[in-house]
Structures are given as C-alpha cells and as structure tokens.
Amino acid sequence: MDTLQFYGCEDFDVMSRWIGKISFTFRRCAGYLALAAALPFAFPASALEVLSPLQVLALVSIDRPVELRCSDGDCFVELSAFCLQPDYKTPHRGTRYQTVGMGGIRATGYRHDGTPVNLDAMKHFALTALRTHLAVRMSMPAGALNKMNLARVEVTVMESVSLLPMPSNRYEPQNDVSIAVASGPWRKVGDEIVDQDQETMSAVRVTNRIANSLPPFTHVSRQATRALWSDLQNSGTLKGMHPKARQLLEEAYRECEGHDQHGGMTTMRECISHMHDRYLGELNLKYWNVIRGNS
Numbered sequence: 407m408d409t410l411q412f413y414g415c416e417d418f419d420v421m422s423r424w425i426g427k428i429s430f431t432f433r434r435c436a437g438y439l440a441l442a443a444a445l446p447f448a449f450p451a452s453a454l455e456v457l458s459p460l461q462v463l464a465l466v467s468i469d470r471p472v473e474l475r476c477s478d479g480d481c482f483v484e485l486s487a488f489c490l491q492p493d494y495k496t497p498h499r500g501t502r503y504q505t506v507g508m509g510g511i512r513a514t515g516y517r518h519d520g521t522p523v524n525l526d527a528m529k530h531f532a533l534t535a536l537r538t539h540l541a542v543r544m545s546m547p548a549g550a551l552n553k554m555n556l557a558r559v560e561v562t563v564m565e566s567v568s569l570l571p572m573p574s575n576r577y578e579p580q581n582d583v584s585i586a587v588a589s590g591p592w593r594k595v596g597d598e599i600v601d602q603d604q605e606t607m608s609a610v611r612v613t614n615r616i617a618n619s620l621p622p623f624t625h626v627s628r629q630a631t632r633a634l635w636s637d638l639q640n641s642g643t644l645k646g647m648h649p650k651a652r653q654l655l656e657e658a659y660r661e662c663e664g665h666d667q668h669g670g671m672t673t674m675r676e677c678i679s680h681m682h683d684r685y686l687g688e689l690n691l692k693y694w695n696v697i698r699g700n701s
Contacts, residue, residue, distance in 0.1 A: 459580045460501060460571040461494040462588040463487045463539055464596045466686075467567070469611060471514070471560035474546070477622050482545035483561055486614050486682070488600055488690040489539035490568065490588040492698070495577065497535035503542065503569040504528065506589040510567035511544070515556040523556065533569060540683040540690070542569065565601065568593050592697055599693045606685050608647050609654035612638070613682035620675035631663055631674060654685055 466486035474481040489496070497503075505511060505528060513525040525531075530550060536543040544561060551559065568589035573579060580588075601607065616634065620626060638644065644652055662677035694700075 456575070457577050458495050459578045459584075460497050460574075461489045461491045461539055462506070462571070462580070462585060463497075463503065463535075463542065463569040464490050464593055464600070465510070465542065465563050465567040465569060466607075466610070466614075467565045467601055468563045468614075471562045472615065472618055474544075474559045474561065475618065475622070476548045476551070479548050480545055481548050481551060481559065482543055483618055484536060484614060484679070485542045485544055485561075485563060486610055486686055487540060487542045487569070488596065488686060488693065490592050490596055491584070492694040494580075496538050497571065499535060499537070501535040502572040502574075503533040503535065504572055505533075506568040506570050506585065510564050512562040512564065513559060514562075515551070515554060515559045517555055518557045523554070525559065527561075537679065537683055540686050541679065566593050566597050595697060596693050599696060600686075600689045603689055605648045605650040606654065606689055608651035609658070610682055610686045610689070612643060612651075612655055613658055613678050613685065617675050617678045617682060620673070620678070622675060623673065624675075625673055628663075635659055635663070654681075657681070 464487060466488065468485075472483050474483045476482075511527040511531075513527045513531065515523040515525050517523065527544075531544050531546045534543045534545070535541075546559070551557075570580075570585060570589075571577065616638070619634070638655075644655070647655075658678060658681040661681060662674050
C-alpha cells in the first residue's frame with residue numbers, strides 16, 4: 407500500500423474544494439459511485455472477482471466518554487482508527503467491522519431521569535469504516551434510543567481494541583494466524599507507536615472530540631467557532647500538552663476556523679476531520695515502517 411491510500415474519494419473531494427476543482431471531482435466521484443453501485447446487478451456474483459482480504463483495524467483508546475449525536479434518524483459518533491496490516495486492502499466507506507474478542511467498547515445509555523443503562527455495544531451498534539482506515543463510525547438508529555427510553559448514549563473505547571472486517575463474499579477472509587498476529591503482537595506495537603505517542607496523539611484525540619461536537623453537514627457561525635476554541639483553552643485540555651500537539655491544534659484551528667464563513671461547501675467539521683486524519687495518518691505511517699523493518 408502506498409501513501410495515496412491514506413485518503414478515500416470523499417477526502418479528495420474535500421481537498422479539491424480548497425483548490426477550486428469542486429465540480430470536476432464531484433462528477434468524477436459520483437460517476438465512480440454510480441458505477442460501483444450498478445456493477446453487482448450487472449454481473450452474477452460468480453463473475454465478480456474476489457478481492458484480497460481487508461485490513462484489520464485498531465481503534466484508538468479515548469481518555470473520556472464521547473456522546474453520540476443524532477441526525478436524520480441515526481445516532482452516531484466518529485472513532486479514531488488506524489491500519490494494522492499495510493499490505494491488505496483498505497476498507498471503503500460503509501465496510502462493516504466487529505471487535506476481535508469480547509469487550510473493548512463500553513456504551514452507556516442514560517434515561518431522562520439520569521439513570522445509567524449498560525448497553526451491549528456489539529448488539530445495539532454498527533461499526534463501519536468512515537474515512538478509509540483512519541475513522542470508524544459507530545451508530546444506532548434513533549428509534550432504538552426511543553424504544554429503550556434513553557435520552558443520550560456515551561461511548562468509551564478501552565486500550566488495544568482491534569476490529570475485524572465482517573464476512574463478505576466480495577473479499578477473501580483472513581486466516582486465524584494473520585488475525586492473531588495483527589490483533590496480538592502488531593496491536594501492541596501499534597499501541598506503543600500510535601496510541602501512546604506523546605507528541606501528536608493528543609492533537610488527534612482533541613480534533614476527534616471537536617469533530618464529534620460539531621453538527622454534521624451544517625455550517626456554524628464564526629462566533630460559535632471562536633467560543634468552541636475558547637472553551638477548549640479554558641477547560642485545561644491544553645495544559646500539560648506536548649508543545650508539538652498544541653502547535654498542531656493551533657494549526658488545525660487556523661486552517662478550519664473560517665471554513666463555515668467562506669460560503670464554500672466544506673464545513674468546519676469536515677475540515678477538522680481532515681486535519682485529524684492527516685495527523686493520525688502520519689503516526690500510522692511510522693507504525694507501518696516499524697513492522698516492515700524500515701525504521
């Protein structure tokens with residue numbers, strides 16, 4: 407896998423808006439998506455090529471619970487992830503995943519009176535690739551919250567969680583040995599290089615938290631953007647943070663602060679998510695170099 411595979415079609419679309427090539431990229435991506443949607447119906451399943459196995463992913467642990475946001479009948483949260491197997495196929499948006507083994511993700515619902523309810527994460531939620539291997543979407547229907555009489559749901563990701571792609575007739579399955587290596591010793595290496603990184607990971611976690619706090623597909627005012635940054639500074643989050651991580655956060659804010667006021671299609675949430683992926687992608691590349699013996 408080369409570094410071009412850091413980004414999916416939607417990320418090229420976001421970047422292209424910044425350089426004034428919106429319509430061309432949109433038409434190109436829309437055409438690719440339409441073709442991809444039509445192919446399964448144009449050929450019998452036996453005629454479609456079975457692709458190489460999909461990557462096992464690592465979920466980045468989070469230092470505090472994050473609340474699901476509901477929109478258009480769906481409640482969801484974005485979780486940071488990285489690729490444990492650089493020589494396997496990058497997942498496309500919507501690829502279903504499951505945790506390797508039990509536990510690792512804790513979900514707690516809260517009733518309207520504040521009573522907490524422990525939820526089975528694998529029973530009630532879907533895990534899907536969102537932006538290639540660098541972000542995973544954890545979601546549940548808003549109707550499910552209503553049926554369980556829940557006002558809100560919070561999610562916590564524990565340490566050293568690995569995600570396995572769910573079985574599909576489009577991709578070769580991985581064997582038990584490759585799964586065990588990826589989710590065992592390689593996941594430990596990933597924890598040391600990525601999760602426990604002291605310089606960049608704080609910026610990754612905070613940009614993820616900022617993205618999850620912003621409404622999807624919606625522009626926010628400059629006043630709201632500045633208030634968000636002010637709250638971040640006043641919360642003590644930046645105190646004790648490595649100077650490089652703080653520098654990266656300030657860079658992300660400068661890059662994205664004006665996006666919702668420039669009249670373009672890119673929202674601040676999309677911009678912050680792109681910066682998150684860039685920072686996390688650099689750490690992922692360091693991990694790849696180590697397991698390939700290039701460090």
